[in-house]
Amino acid sequence: MTVAPKREDYDVVVIGAGPAGLAAAATSAEAGLSTLLLDENIGPGGQVFRAISSTPVTDRNQLGADYWVGADLVQSLRASNAEVIHRATVWSLDRNLDIAVSIGGASAFVKARRVILATGALERPFPIPGWTLPGVMTAGAAQTMLKSSALVPDGRTVIAGQGPLLWLLAAQILRLGGRLDRILDTTERGNYFAALPHAFAFLTSPYFTKGLSMMREVKAKVQVVSGVTELAAAGDGQLASVSYVAGGKREIIPADLLLLHQGVVPNVNLAMAAGVEHRWDDLQLCWSPVLDASGNSSVSGIAIAGDGAGIGGANAAVVRGRIAARAAVEALAPAAAAKLPAMATLRSDLAKAERGRLFLDTLFRPAPQFRIPSGDTIVCRCEEVTAKDVLDSVAIGATGPNQLKAYRRTGMGPCQGRLCGLTVTELMAQARGKTPQEIGYYRLRAPVKPITLAELAAVPKSEADIKAVVRG
Amino acid sequence: MFKRSEQDKRPQVQIFVDGVAVAARQGDTVSAALLASGQDARRSTAVSGAPRLPYCMMGVCFDCLVTIDGVGNRQGCLVPVAEGMQIEIQKGKREIGK
Numbered sequence: 318m319t320v321a322p323k324r325e326d327y328d329v330v331v332i333g334a335g336p337a338g339l340a341a342a343a344t345s346a347e348a349g350l351s352t353l354l355l356d357e358n359i360g361p362g363g364q365v366f367r368a369i370s371s372t373p374v375t376d377r378n379q380l381g382a383d384y385w386v387g388a389d390l391v392q393s394l395r396a397s398n399a400e401v402i403h404r405a406t407v408w409s410l411d412r413n414l415d416i417a418v419s420i421g422g423a424s425a426f427v428k429a430r431r432v433i434l435a436t437g438a439l440e441r442p443f444p445i446p447g448w449t450l451p452g453v454m455t456a457g458a459a460q461t462m463l464k465s466s467a468l469v470p471d472g473r474t475v476i477a478g479q480g481p482l483l484w485l486l487a488a489q490i491l492r493l494g495g496r497l498d499r500i501l502d503t504t505e506r507g508n509y510f511a512a513l514p515h516a517f518a519f520l521t522s523p524y525f526t527k528g529l530s531m532m533r534e535v536k537a538k539v540q541v542v543s544g545v546t547e548l549a550a551a552g553d554g555q556l557a558s559v560s561y562v563a564g565g566k567r568e569i570i571p572a573d574l575l576l577l578h579q580g581v582v583p584n585v586n587l588a589m590a591a592g593v594e595h596r597w598d599d600l601q602l603c604w605s606p607v608l609d610a611s612g613n614s615s616v617s618g619i620a621i622a623g624d625g626a627g628i629g630g631a632n633a634a635v636v637r638g639r640i641a642a643r644a645a646v647e648a649l650a651p652a653a654a655a656k657l658p659a660m661a662t663l664r665s666d667l668a669k670a671e672r673g674r675l676f677l678d679t680l681f682r683p684a685p686q687f688r689i690p691s692g693d694t695i696v697c698r699c700e701e702v703t704a705k706d707v708l709d710s711v712a713i714g715a716t717g718p719n720q721l722k723a724y725r726r727t728g729m730g731p732c733q734g735r736l737c738g739l740t741v742t743e744l745m746a747q748a749r750g751k752t753p754q755e756i757g758y759y760r761l762r763a764p765v766k767p768i769t770l771a772e773l774a775a776v777p778k779s780e781a782d783i784k785a786v787v788r789g
Numbered sequence: 790m791f792k793r794s795e796q797d798k799r800p801q802v803q804i805f806v807d808g809v810a811v812a813a814r815q816g817d818t819v820s821a822a823l824l825a826s827g828q829d830a831r832r833s834t835a836v837s838g839a840p841r842l843p844y845c846m847m848g849v850c851f852d853c854l855v856t857i858d859g860v861g862n863r864q865g866c867l868v869p870v871a872e873g874m875q876i877e878i879q880k881g882k883r884e885i886g887k
Contacts, residue, residue: 364847439845465818466793
């Protein structure tokens with residue numbers, strides 16, 4: 318069943334089959350470039366179009382028209398000559414554009430002339446007391462189960478946080494007959510004023526009417542508490558209750574499932590490990606790669622498209638995928654670029670898709686108390702390191718995330734910092750009176766996903782490889 | 790915690806969780822099947838032994854680690870179920886030989 322790449326060299330290797338990756342691979346292959354699309358999931362779609370080719374949710378209205386757009390992208394990809402491998406975990410990419418990928422427990426190696434990283438986003442860590450308890454999950458996790466397996470919450474369910482995805486998920490759960498007891502909205506009141514100057518672009522963007530009708534649909538059926546300023550999950554080995562403060566008043570409600578969401582952030586691990594320069598984004602409060610207008614990064618030959626290039630949403634991701642692919646075609650086969658939509662057209666598509674983003678980013682900028690925890694709240698889920706542990710380490714000399722590893726092993730567990738990195742950076746920055754940019758991030762290296770030593774040992778070796786390590 | 794929607798017409802796939810037969814559906818990931826099973830699927834962490842269930846379901850948090858067909862530390866959210874698959878809820882760290 319395991320499928321290895323058919324060739325050793327490709328013109329373009331695209332990593333990730335979400336909106337950006339699907340669009341990039343189809344564009345590149347249509348222009349005649351040898352194209353390989355590697356993706357970790359079972360099927361195409363990434364997160365936003367998850368299970369687009371296999372979802373058991375057949376009533377199209379339940380997932381919404383924005384979801385089914387993904388089917389057209391998959392159609393174009395399948396009509397192209399791109400080679401596609403799923404359940405393929407890329408664990409190394411370097412500045413020579415050599416790629417190592419684990420497929421079915423065996424590693425294969427390919428070389429690209431151009432790499433388009435479309436590794437997308439992940440949900441921002443939401444480190445509240447009790448967030449590691451069974452029964453606490455991300456909103457995206459519930460949405461993944463809903464799309465790919467038509468599973469919906471049926472115990473006492475609370476959704477907490479902020480952002481467009483939260484309302485979309487709530488609407489989808491209700492449409493599929495799932496249970497939703499309460500929504501705790503953590504949007505800061507001040508954000509509404511801060512976002513006001515950007516409101517015009519938003520009001521004239523497609524997000525506005527869709528968002529409004531979805532919120533109405535949800536509010537008609539579920540109690541929504543706004544202005545939530547404190548949030549904690551509690552229980553003995555299993556979530557039992559959620560406590561929150563809104564308008565200065567504390568409430569504790571029994572719960573079996575708590576779904577958390579405060580936006581998404583770029584999934585930077587592979588790009589950073591490849592040496593791509595990133596900078597702290599003060600608005601989106603995350604690391605974003607430094608890119609030119611075509612998505613080219615600081616590493617020659619590596620472009621980044623989609624939410625991994627900075628959060629822009631699915632529509633922008635598709636266009637960024639096309640832009641990055643067109644740039645690759647212009648570089649490798651300029652004559653073939655004539656077949657593709659002009660760069661100017663794509664750039665104007667992108668501007669349209671990004672309309673309203675500034676408003677959303679400002680309105681849904683997560684509050685400090687939900688990003689920078691204190692006391693016994695766990696920061697690093699893998700190594701079970703608390704905020705107090707991190708601050709104690711700073712007090713005795715830990716200067717940044719990389720030093721902190723030696724003190725506490727933060728970021729050294731299997732998730733490799735994906736669930737604690739931003740929290741550690743912001744927590745240490747605050748404690749040391751520095752900016753996140755000054756504090757920096759974990760130094761990431763391959764393998765960016767754990768692989769077994771047995772898999773590495775099974776890699777074909779040359780005489781020279783063996784001589785390099787064997788004595789005598 | 791989760792229930793299946795009635796419109797789900799996918800064929801059943803039988804898997805075994807710590808030896809007990811569980812009805813999953815074709816296309817479920819191991820983690821989704823475990824969460825839908827109604828069984829106690831909590832693993833325990835390698836560091837403190839604290840109970841956990843999957844958190845992200847998209848391959849980034851590693852809280853879904855599980856032993857599948859004798860191989861430990863698999864990300865259950867990335868592996869589709871297969872007929873007769875043997876799942877063990879992983880208690881603590883991966884064991885040698887698994």
